[in-house]
Amino acid sequence: MFAIAALLVAVLAVVFVIPALIFVLELVLVLLIVGVGVLGRVLFGRPWTVEARVDGGGQGGEWKVTGWRASGDFINSLAERIHTTGQPPGAT
DSSP states (O other): OHHHHHHHHHHHIIIIIHHHHHHHHHHHHHHHHHHHHHHHHHHTTOOEEEEEEOTTTOOEEEEEEOSHHHHHHHHHHHHHHHHHHSSOTTOO
C-alpha cells in the first residue's frame, strides 16, 4: 500500500509540481531581465521611443523622449493632439 501511495505522489510531482516550478523560475528570470533593462534605461538616460500611428491614413511618427515621466507626459499630449486634430505632430 505504501509503495502505491509513493508511486502516486511521484507521478503527481512529475506531472504537476516540477513543471510548475520550472514555470515559476522562468517567470522570475523574465521579470528580472525586464527589470534590469528598465532600470538600465532609466539610470543611463537612454531615450524611450514613442510611436504613434493614425488609423486609416497610415500617418504617424516616431519620437525619442528622454525620461520616464517626460515620455508619459509626451504620450498624453500626443494622444490629445491626435484626438483633437486627427493628426500627429509633423503631419501635413
